[in-house]
Amino acid sequence: MQINTKQDHTAVVVVDIQADFTQAMQGSLAVGGADQAYLDATETETRRLKSLGYPIYTTQDWHPANHISFFSNHDNTNPYDLIEIEGRQQVLWPPHCVQESPGARILMDESLFTAIVKKGMDPAFDSYSGFFDDRKKETGLADILKGSGIKKLIIYGLATDYCVKATVMDAIMLGFEVTLIKDLCRGVAPESTAAGLEEMKAAGVDIC
Template sequence: MDMSKIPSPDARAVTGVIVVDLQGDFTTLKQGSLAVDGTDSTYVKTVEQVTLRLRAKGFTLFATQDWHPRDHVSFFTSHPGKHPFETVEIDGLSQTLWPPHCVADSENAGILMDPSFFSMVVKKGTCKDYDSYSGFQDQGGTSTELERLLRAGKITRLIVYGLATDYCVKATALDAAKRGFEVFVVKDLCRGVSVDTTRAALEEMAQHGINIITMADL
């Protein structure tokens, strides 16, 4: 690990933090419909503590939030005869079918931190016709407001962590790197859906120039 690459307090003015999808439906704490292993109260509290420490150092905080309509394309219930975790092709795109989750205005769609901690909570997956793993755009190519907010704040470096390593964290980090941001993923502040896909996600991110760090590096 090249420790010189890790953002220092002197870099706080150009460094943003993105907490990815820390929502009830993705945690065992809230018995979510898509709960990821290892997301109990200890995990959520740790994420909150580290995030507040970074805020106290002057870093700008953002969060992403899955915010789906009830008939979202990613829900198996929107496809009669289909079952959770099946894969289908829709308009040339591969789509994993998930249990309904993070339905707009439902309790478990809520961020498990005080939203006032963040400069902005960026909602994604709001269009019923496209899934959206990345905080930057959905699979139909429609952008969220995240990049505009980062550019407006003259942010060039990003610290990224949250849920899940092998899906929304990976997609958000890769999209950030494609847009020219220097990206640091804090792997022990993330949790993944499976061991194999998490390992592959970390390797893929590293291959694309993303810095994989730990809490101890912050």
């Protein structure tokens, strides 16, 4: 399904289209299928949606070098290990999207965006969602959207099974209606991507 007309009170949220998450840039945490063709498709559609009159927002992972999610900050661990920290589970990732590094760069023309919302800046908490970190501290995205009268969101980006899903589920929890453009998302793993899509669908997300 292609969105061809402007819907009232609707905005677009592009999730984490950043160098470290893409194969095209040989990123440290590259998502399968996030190649140059994918980047071209996302930018083309983002420009088209902007031309229809939609305000476009984006999230940006923006981690300090000592971030809790980096396996290199924990002794005797490997990338993708799952550990427990203060009663919560934490996936350990390769260092990625470090503040001011080339890998944190957004791979789109930043003039497309009404606002860029940074997340994951607290070294002690991960932040998959564009709305909250793991301790439920707000990023400010919800206030920006609600302050602009936004009630519906069109969401796509990286990665389906982590930051996209977390952003979508928090958007639903906050009362937004959500359309997910599946073809403009890529996931870390097939199994978790399929499960994430089912979870979002069950929550009432319109997946197109």
